[in-house]
Amino acid sequence: MSQHSIAIIGVGKIAVDQHLPVIAKNPAFRLAALVSQRGIEQAGVPTFRTPAELYAAMPDLDAVAICTPPSVRHQVALEALNAGMNVLLEKPPAPTVSELADLVRQAAARRCVLFATWHSQYNAGVEEAKKRLAGGKIASLAITWKEDVRRWHPGQEWIWQPGGFGVFDPGINALSILTEIAPEPFFVTAASLTYPANRDTPIAARLTFASDAGLPGAALTAEFDWRQTGDQTWTIEIALEDGTRLTLIDGGSKLAVNGDLTVAEPMAEYEGIYARFAGLLDRGESAVDAAPFHLVADAMVVGKRETTDAFEW
Amino acid sequence: MSQHSIAIIGVGKIAVDQHLPVIAKNPAFRLAALVSQRGIEQAGVPTFRTPAELYAAMPDLDAVAICTPPSVRHQVALEALNAGMNVLLEKPPAPTVSELADLVRQAAARRCVLFATWHSQYNAGVEEAKKRLAGGKIASLAITWKEDVRRWHPGQEWIWQPGGFGVFDPGINALSILTEIAPEPFFVTAASLTYPANRDTPIAARLTFASDAGLPGAALTAEFDWRQTGDQTWTIEIALEDGTRLTLIDGGSKLAVNGDLTVAEPMAEYEGIYARFAGLLDRGESAVDAAPFHLVADAMVVGKRETTDAFEW
Incomplete structure (x- = not known):
């Protein structure tokens, strides 16, 4: 090295x-x-x-x-x-x-x-969730990513401008965890995109997926919302065919299995990013996971647009 | 063979x-x-x-x-x-x-x-335009793709449903010609997307591009509109740095150079498609040009949404 x-x-x-x-x-x-x-x-x-x-x-x-x-x-x-x-x-x-x-x-x-880099992929619960999903079938998936835009992006006008991603800016973190842990690719089959009347990017979105990783008829969904005050929610809940329940909490830094906290470590996302980059440089390898970005683009392509109250800071 | x-x-x-x-x-x-x-x-x-x-x-x-x-x-x-x-x-x-x-x-x-397959890529003017663009710099690009949705998609409700592409259904044909002839890739930098008040896909769109194939400051645009009655327009006009004007007409089946019709052949798109497929099969090669599709997705990602009159058949 x-x-x-x-x-x-x-x-x-x-x-x-x-x-x-x-x-x-x-x-x-x-x-x-x-x-x-x-x-x-x-x-x-x-x-x-x-x-x-x-x-x-x-x-x-x-x-x-x-x-x-x-x-x-x-x-x-x-x-x-x-x-x-x-x-x-x-x-x-x-x-x-x-x-x-x-x-x-x-x-x-x-x-x-x-x-x-997709920083959320480096949280401690993500690798363990990936291991437990390998080879399994998903009975249900519910991504809930709800936070307060005023707290995390105070006054940042670019998030509301065309191309600014809106609520997909945090939502893509959840999708980057999904693409990392999923044993088979996920595809967006439908989406609703909620735009403030005075803004050009969505403040909320709900996605429905299809995947060979899911059992036939499985409910596979993601809900992103930038209007949540108080407690913030960055959770991915997965039920497996065998009844196991995996819950990634706090953006993936914690993992509960059947309700028991199995992994709980302080966030060390960027430590993981640079450890991986060193290895890639040593081996002369690239690593570009385009899948999270593709899912956002697909949600915009297939999404049904709805309008809600104007947003002011 | x-x-x-x-x-x-x-x-x-x-x-x-x-x-x-x-x-x-x-x-x-x-x-x-x-x-x-x-x-x-x-x-x-x-x-x-x-x-x-x-x-x-x-x-x-x-x-x-x-x-x-x-x-x-x-x-x-x-x-x-x-x-x-x-x-x-x-x-x-x-x-x-x-x-x-x-x-x-x-x-x-x-x-x-x-x-x-992208059928428009197989029109006779496309290959000649590609040859004349090779190594050149583009001073301006204007794609004009205007047709009457009632004539070409009578009663087809799916084009207006989420994921139905709307005016990008014909527009992607123009983009597939662009990605085929361009000496360097094009990227969408801005877009306006015009939605009928009662529909979920755009009836018109205007795109602005950036490309290393263009001179600095070159106007590189595409205009798609499904509301054109009477004469239909499927034209790509390109001005080169050296003053040459290339005009692809009627979806690429004709090419005018400095106003003189240089190529004018009957459409034989599917003949070209199957000739190419035979060669790919003989050699065991795949050919998937994702670029036209990516440009549509990008226009949806960066696009500013506008609302126009409701559309009824």
């Missing part, structure tokens, strides 16, 4: 809260630089204003972690691949399905590692 | 109008059977009520052409792949992005040929 030099592009909240501290404590990585339009600095490493300046100054850099807003991620990632960099992408990996598919092709053509 | 036995699954209008006569005149194929729930028959070949009956009776069949409605295409295709069949899919190849991606994986795992 070699040590990999890495730069962070886009030094916003997620980079400061997660990427920088996790890189600092992982000996497989050495933080080499930051790229920040606003000139955010950290002692001991240079800050560049643009990726082009970074690549010109440090052509031997191993990798970049792209933490910019999603809208520019394809362009920034392509520039990185063209500079020969290995690339880690924050979620969602691109603004559109087409741009993600293009990045996969471009990375393969350049023999660069491309890693699309 | 060997002769391939083939069965048609779903004997509706497109099978009768196109697939059956084209198979009959292509010596690379031998029509072996029909599958028709309604029991539609053709002299000289057996009709089965279900695909399962077909595969039980004819396990050595080479291929099936799936001409059912799109909503069941994934399920019917998967059943065919599981029976070891090579598969031709009518457009659109599946109801969702996820189902198409799944079919690609499943066909590869079973070493079966999977061919997703």
Whole structure:
């Protein structure tokens, strides 16, 4: 295992809260630089204003972690691949399905590692749930992902703008757990999408799925809602054919089996992400799970639109 | 080149109008059977009520052409792949992005040929336009796809139901030409989607693209409208950096270069489809261009929804 030099592009909240501290404590990585339009600095490493300046100054850099807003991620990632960099992408990996598919092709053509991260997949309960689902049949699935948009995205207008994903911004985390643990792929067969009268993205959504992992006639659903005040709910409940009940709680960090808490660990999502990225870099392998993003696009394609009260902060 | 036995699954209008006569005149194929729930028959070949009956009776069949409605295409295709069949899919190849991606994986795992057809790609002007675009830069692109839904889809309620695609049903034909001729991929950056007040799919759409094939700042747009009476318009106008103007007319069957009609041939879309399928079967190769479908999904993801007058037949 070699040590990999890495730069962070886009030094916003997620980079400061997660990427920088996790890189600092992982000996497989050495933080080499930051790229920040606003000139955010950290002692001991240079800050560049643009990726082009970074690549010109440090052509031997191993990798970049792209933490910019999603809208520019394809362009920034392509520039990185063209500079020969290995690339880690924050979620969602691109603004559109087409741009993600293009990045996969471009990375393969350049023999660069491309890693699309889905942070929720790294919670402790997820791996155990996957093990217990392997080979089993699902009698029912109920995803409930209800949170308060005012608490988690205060004043962030971009979430309501076309392409801003709306409630699918948190909902895709649940879908990324589903695609990770499911023994067979899931497909969206119907969806209702609830739009505030004055906004361009949904504030709530309800999805119905089909899957060969489910028993015939099984109810397979997801409910996303951004209007929940008080307690927040990020739960995936699965009943298996043999009667076993699996409940992923708190976004996957806890797993109850038949009501008994079996896994309960502190969230360590980004530790898991960087441990996996180190392995991918060592082996020269890419890992891009497009399935969560495809499910969101499919919900928008098949979804029936409904209108609800206007949303104001 | 060997002769391939083939069965048609779903004997509706497109099978009768196109697939059956084209198979009959292509010596690379031998029509072996029909599958028709309604029991539609053709002299000289057996009709089965279900695909399962077909595969039980004819396990050595080479291929099936799936001409059912799109909503069941994934399920019917998967059943065919599981029976070891090579598969031709009518457009659109599946109801969702996820189902198409799944079919690609499943066909590869079973070493079966999977061919997703986009009939508009086989018009005579398309290949010539592709040649003239190769290596060039696009100064402007204007797709205009305007037709009368009452003429082309009389009384077909499914086009207005969630997942029915609406005006993207014809629009995806234009996008399939774009993805075929473009020297670099196109991405949807913005879209407006116009829904009748009483319907669940758009009656009109306007898309804006970005592409490395375009000059910086180039206007790259598509306009789809189902409300055009009288003359129908299926045109793609492209201006190149060197001043050349390419105009694909009548869905791609004609090409004008700087106003002069350079290619004008009768439509022979399905002849082209089956000629290509024969080659794919001979070589054991799949051909699935998911890009047109991805662009539609992306337009739904980034699109701004607008409401217009209710639509009644």
